[in-house]
Structures are given as C-alpha cells and as structure tokens.
Amino acid sequence: MKIQNVKGSMDYLPEEQIIRNKVINTLSNTFEEYGYLPVETTTLCYYDLLASKYAGGAEILKEVYKLNDQGERNLALRYDLTVPFSKIIAMNKGLNLPFRRYEIGKVFRDGPVKVGRNREFYQCDVDVCGIEGQYVEAELFSMAFSGYNKLGIDIYIEWNNRKFLSGLILESGIEEALISPVILSVDKLAKIGEDGVKKELESYNISKNSLDKLFSYFKINISDLKSTFEASNNSLLKEGIEEIINLDNYLNGLGLNEAKFTPYLARGLEIYTGTVWEVFDKNQTVTCAIGAGGRYDRIITNFINDGNTYPAVGMSFGLVPICEILNKNNEENTNSLYDLYIVPMSLDEEIEALKLANALRNKDIKVMIEMKKRKIKKCMEWANKNNIGYVIVIGSDEVKSHEIEIKDMNNYNTNKVSIDDIDAMIDIIKK
RNA sequence: GCGGAAUUGGUGAAGUGGUUAACACAUUGGAUUGUGGUUCCAACAUGCGUGGGUUCGAUUCCCACAUUCCGUCCCA
Numbered sequence: 001m002k003i004q005n006v007k008g009s010m011d012y013l014p015e016e017q018i019i020r021n022k023v024i025n026t027l028s029n030t031f032e033e034y035g036y037l038p039v040e041t042t043t044l045c046y047y048d049l050l051a052s053k054y055a056g057g058a059e060i061l062k063e064v065y066k067l068n069d070q071g072e073r074n075l076a077l078r079y080d081l082t083v084p085f086s087k088i089i090a091m092n093k094g095l096n097l098p099f100r101r102y103e104i105g106k107v108f109r110d111g112p113v114k115v116g117r118n119r120e121f122y123q124c125d126v127d128v129c130g131i132e133g134q135y136v137e138a139e140l141f142s143m144a145f146s147g148y149n150k151l152g153i154d155i156y157i158e159w160n161n162r163k164f165l166s167g168l169i170l171e172s173g174i175e176e177a178l179i180s181p182v183i184l185s186v187d188k189l190a191k192i193g194e195d196g197v198k199k200e201l202e203s204y205n206i207s208k209n210s211l212d213k214l215f216s217y218f219k220i221n222i223s224d225l226k227s228t229f230e231a232s233n234n235s236l237l238k239e240g241i242e243e244i245i246n247l248d249n250y251l252n253g254l255g256l257n258e259a260k261f262t263p264y265l266a267r268g269l270e271i272y273t274g275t276v277w278e279v280f281d282k283n284q285t286v287t288c289a290i291g292a293g294g295r296y297d298r299i300i301t302n303f304i305n306d307g308n309t310y311p312a313v314g315m316s317f318g319l320v321p322i323c324e325i326l327n328k329n330n331e332e333n334t335n336s337l338y339d340l341y342i343v344p345m346s347l348d349e350e351i352e353a354l355k356l357a358n359a360l361r362n363k364d365i366k367v368m369i370e371m372k373k374r375k376i377k378k379c380m381e382w383a384n385k386n387n388i389g390y391v392i393v394i395g396s397d398e399v400k401s402h403e404i405e406i407k408d409m410n411n412y413n414t415n416k417v418s419i420d421d422i423d424a425m426i427d428i429i430k431k
Numbered sequence: 432g433c434g435g436a437a438u439u440g441g442u443g444a445a446g447u448g449g450u451u452a453a454c455a456c457a458u459u460g461g462a463u464u465g466u467g468g469u470u471c472c473a474a475c476a477u478g479c480g481u482g483g484g485u486u487c488g489a490u491u492c493c494c495a496c497a498u499u500c501c502g503u504c505c506c507a
Contacts, residue, residue, distance in 0.1 A: 002481065007498065059505070062432085080507080111506075112432065113499085123507065184505090268506070292507080316507065345465060378460095380467040395465060409467075 008119030016323070018337070023151060023322050024104055027124060030147040031102040034139065036126050039101045041084035043108070047076040050083055052303065059270075063109040077108040081125040082271075082296075086303040089129055089310065097130030097310075104319075116288070116320045127314025129300055134243055137275050137295065137313055138250030141259055144279055144291060144315060153325055155290070156258040159277035160265035161244050162294070167237025168263065171229070172214040178204055182214075187266035189218070218263045222248050243274055258282075273297045275313070281321075285328050290321040336387040339429055343370040343379045345395035352419075353394050356404075359422050365429055383409055390429050 005011065012020060028038065051061055065077040078084055081103050089095060104124045113119060126143070128136060141157060148155045169182050185200040192200075194215055201211065220228060225241045232238065244261065251259050259277075267276040274295035281290055293315025300310035340360060344353035357367040368388070370379050376393065383391050391407045398404045398419065405414040406428050417424045 002497085004480090004498070063506090107507085109507085112504080115500080117507075121507070289507090318507065320507080343466085375464090376466045377463070384468050391466085393466060397465085405466095407466080412467080 006119070008113040010118060014337070016327075019323055019326050020319065023319060023326065024124070026150050027147055027317055028102070028104065030143060030150060031126050033146075034100075034126075034143045036100040036102040036128070039088065039103050040105060041078075041081070041088060041103060043078050043106060044075055045078050045084070045087075047074040049087065050076050050078065060109075063111040065108050065110055079109045080107055081105060081123050082127070082299060083303070085125070085127055085129070085312075086300045086310075089300060090304045098128050098136075099130060100126075100128040102126040116318075116324070122319045124317040124319050125314060126317075127312055129310050129312040131313070132297070132311045134247040134250060134275065137247055138254060138256075140293060140313065140315055141251060141256055141277070142254060144277075144293075145256065145258070147317065148279065148291070148322075151322060151326065152329065153290070153322065154282040155279050156260060156282055157256075157277050157279050158260050158262040158265050159247070159275060160262050161240045161247075161275050162266070162272045163236050163274060164240025164244055165263065165266060167234050167240050168214060168217050171232060171234050171237055172217065173210040174206055174214070178206065182206075183266045186214075186264045189264045220263060222261055240274075247275060267292060267294055271296045271299060277315070279315075281325055285325045286321045288321060289318065290325070291315060291317045336389060337366070338368040338386065338388050339366045340390045340392065341368050341370065341379070341383045341386075341388045343376065343391065343393045345376075345393065348396060349394040349399060352399055356392070356394070356419065360425060360429075363422065363426050365426065 032038075047064070047066055050064060060079055064079055067075050067077070069075055084103070085101065088101075089097075089099060102125060104122060106120060107123050108120050110119055111117075126140070141159075144157060145155065165183060165186075166179050169179050170176060174182060181204060182201065185197045188200075189197050198211055222244060225244065229237055229241060248261065265276060265278060267278065272294040274297065276294035277292065278289040279291035281287075293313070295311070295313040297309070297311040300312050301308070304310060340357075342353045342357050344350050353369055357369050360367050374382070379393075380391065389409055391409055392404050393407070394404060402419045403416055404419050405416055406425060407414050408428075415428050417428070
C-alpha cells in the first residue's frame with residue numbers, strides 16, 4: 001500500500017497551518033464584531049437532505065460524496081455550508097430570526113481538481129437569515145473591508161444585482177429562456193472580453209441588435225439608471241434598479257469608494273436573487289476573486305417549505321486565495337515560532353528549566369526546551385536556524401548563583417537576570 | 432468530467448537499454464568535553480509514481496492505472 005493522499009486532498013504542515021489559523025482567527029473575530037455567532041454543523045448528512053429542494057441544482061449532485069453506514073442509511077458528506085445553515089434553521093424552531101451565524105468548516109466535492117481547488121476544502125461563510133433589503137448588505141460590505149484590511153489585504157468589491165441583470169437581458173429583447181446561458185457567458189466578460197462573449201452566444205441566434213443593446217447597457221452609470229428605463233414596464237428590471245440605488249446610497253454614505261457597481265457581474269446561476277458581489281485583491285497578488293457573496297431569498301424558503309419566507313444574504317471568504325496572498329507577501333518573513341529556547345546543561349537542571357519555562361509560559365511567552373541533550377553548539381545552530389530571538393542556558397553555575405543569562409541571538413548581547421525575576425525576563429524578551 | 436504534459440532521495444534536479452544513479456540545498460554526526468551564524472570532514476535513493484509487458488538485462492522502450500500541473504466545463 002502506497003502512502004498517499006486521496007486525489008484533491010492535502011495536508012497542511014505547521015508553517016502553513018499557522019497562517020491558516022491566523023486567518024481563521026482574524027476572520028472569526030471580525031464576524032463576531034458584526035454580530036455573527038459561531039456554529040458547527042455536521043459534515044455527515046442524509047443524502048436525501050442534501051439532495052432535496054436546494055436551489056444548488058442538479059449539477060452539484062454529481063459531485064456529492066455518498067456513503068452508507070452499518071445501518072444501511074444513505075448518507076453523504078456536505079458540499080457546502082448553506083444547506084447545513086438551512087437545516088439548523090429548520091430543525092431549531094426556537095431560533096429567533098434574524099439569525100446571524102458564521103461557520104468555518106470542511107466541505108467535500110467530488111469535482112475537478114486545480115491549484116486552488118480541492119475536493120476536501122474549507123469554506124468560511126457568514127450569513128444572516130430573516131432580513132430583507134439593502135441595509136444589511138451594506139453592513140456586510142463594511143465587514144468585508146474590515147476583515148480583509150485586518151489581514152493586511154487591500155481590496156475592492158465589484159457588485160451587481162441579479163434582478164437587474166435578468167431584467168437587462170429581457171430589456172435587450174432576448175427571450176426569457178436564454179437568460180441562463182446569457183448570464184453564464186456575460187459573467188466571463190472580464191475574462192474573455194466582449195468579442196469572446198458574443199462568440200459564445202453565437203449558437204443561440206440572438207440578434208446582433210439585442211446583443212449590442214445589452215453591451216451598451218453594461219456601460220451605464222447608476223445615476224442614469226432611472227431615467228434610462230423610465231418608460232420600461234419590466235418589473236424585474238425596475239425592482240433591481242430600486243435595490244441598486246438603495247445599496248448605492250448606503251455605500252456612498254459609508255464612504256465605501258472601493259465598491260464598484262459592475263452591471264455584468266453574475267456569480268453562478270441558481271442561487272442568487274438580488275445583490276451579488278465579488279471581492280478582489282487590489283494588488284492583484286492573486287487575480288481570482290478572494291471572497292464573494294449575495295442575496296438568496298429562495299433557497300432556505302424552498303428548503304424549509306413551511307409557507308414562510310426566509311430571505312437570506314451572506315458571503316464567503318476564500319481561505320485558499322487569502323493564504324496564498326499572505327504567503328507571497330510574507331516570503332522573507334523571518335518570524336519565529338518560539339520566543340525563547342531554554343537549554344539545560346545536564347540532568348540536574350532539567351527541572352529548573354521546566355519550572356522557568358512554565359513560569360514564562362504563564363505570561364504568554366512561547367518557550368521551547370532542549371530535550372534531545374544536544375551539544376550547546378548544536379543548540380545554538382538550531383536556535384539560529386529557527387530564528388529564535390532569545391536563548392537561556394541553565395547549568396550548575398546558574399542554579400548555584402541564581403542568575404541566568406539571556407542571550408539575544410540577533411546580536412551578541414547577553415543580559416544577566418535573577419532566575420526568579422520573571423518580569424525582568426519578559427521585559428527583555430518582549431521588547 | 433474531457434483534452435494535453437509531467438512523475439528520479441526530505442527538497443531542487445542531472446543522467447543512462449548493462450556493473451558505484453551526478454551535483455546542490457536540507458538533515459544527522461564529527462573537527463570544537465559549558466555556548467553562535469563561517470569553514471572543513473563523513474553519513475544519507477539495492478532505487479528512478481504503481482502494476483504488467485518487451486528484453487539475456489528496464490529507472491530508460493510499450494501498455495494500463497494513480498497522482499500532479501496546464502487548458503476547458505462548472506464552481507468555492
């Protein structure tokens with residue numbers, strides 16, 4: 001048996017995992033500042049539950065991992081965090097709406113594998129169920145800027161409205177049945193250009209006039225929306241325009257200038273019903289979207305199907321691209337994993353070293369103790385290799401004199417401190 | 432999923448139908464017995480993704496499979 005990972009899955013070793021944890025912590029803190037609470041839902045689900053009325057469509061079902069337990073139950077691994085979100089709302093009638101939750105967890109999809117795209121991966125979702133309108137969406141935009149900025153990533157957001165986009169397509173004279181393929185093509189506009197999109201749409205027999213009209217609409221400004229479509233009786237379009245103007249007012253009021261209205265942005269097919277947005281790295285360290293979100297008023301409603309409506313909106317932070325950016329930005333980052341390294345000279349100092357280490361650990365110093373009895377020279381080399389800032393060697397002399405030396409590994413300085421004076425040590429190490 | 436390319440130690444890699452599979456970095460030990468990054472020495476793939484086939488002989492040629500990368504579909 002060869003030892004290897006399953007296709008599309010991978011392990012993260014400490015160097016990487018430390019960054020991932022940092023990202024997860026920073027984002028969790030941000031979410032909680034905005035009133036979203038943590039949940040953890042099951043990865044194992046009944047297959048029927050995952051396959052039920054979810055608007056994710058039949059497409060996704062091809063990618064679901066199915067399995068059976070010993071009781072012959074038909075089970076599956078969750079493929080996103082939205083179905084579990086719907087599930088807990090349906091199962092916990094006592095939950096007060098609006099319900100704001102975030103969940104960072106693994107999901108599974110038996111789909112194509114690429115660099116940033118595995119079969120077992122983390123999603124990092126923040127959603128609220130039970131609030132209509134653009135006020136909460138504006139707050140989510142604020143949260144996105146705040147979260148990414150805390151990670152040291154400068155972002156801009158592209159946003160649009162799905163009612164508006166569908167309305168535009170109809171308004172251009174394209175028939176309703178073609179809305180889906182047109183949206184899919186148009187979503188690639190930034191990638192393949194206007195000519196590329198037109199080429200893709202050739203096979204649908206859409207008149208040149210309609211296409212030209214559609215593309216001219218894509219250049220419109222928010223301030224011209226109302227007047228341009230004044231005469232139209234396209235209710236979808238009108239609703240979309242209302243929502244766009246609404247959100248734009250909030251965004252202007254908040255001074256979020258890096259949120260750009262992008263009339264051709266679509267984001268997938270089945271899920272979204274209103275505002276949609278994508279987050280990008282301003283420095284283009286990675287060019288794909290590093291986060292995205294949107295309003296989906298029908299998924300939970302259809303899923304629960306109890307006659308009530310469950311409007312929902314939320315966004316997803318892309319753990320993989322975020323970590324990629326942080327990795328690239330921190331390439332020559334020499335941060336050490338440990339603040340201090342204590343080397344006991346012999347068996348007689350082992351307990352002393354451990355006591356000292358524990359005292360410092362209680363003050364949040366990360367301490368590593370030499371436990372392999374390596375020679376001092378090797379210990380120093382190891383400390384240098386691992387960028388450990390400070391080293392304390394404890395031998396019989398130190399124990400006898402009750403005084404230790406803290407070696408500063410960045411220069412050749414040493415500081416003498418009483419072995420009991422934890423605070424003095426912390427001053428030196430933390431400075 | 433489909434199309435193409437790749438796979439040699441911990442890592443980056445060179446190489447060949449035939450006896451010891453270069454080199455570099457990393458790692459470990461030593462020169463240096465209680466103290467520093469340098470230098471020097473030594474060790475480190477009975478093995479070239481896995482399984483078959485051709486051959487006197489395969490890491491090398493052929494086939495299948497696995498994995499990875501690049502396109503494409505879709506998405507996170």
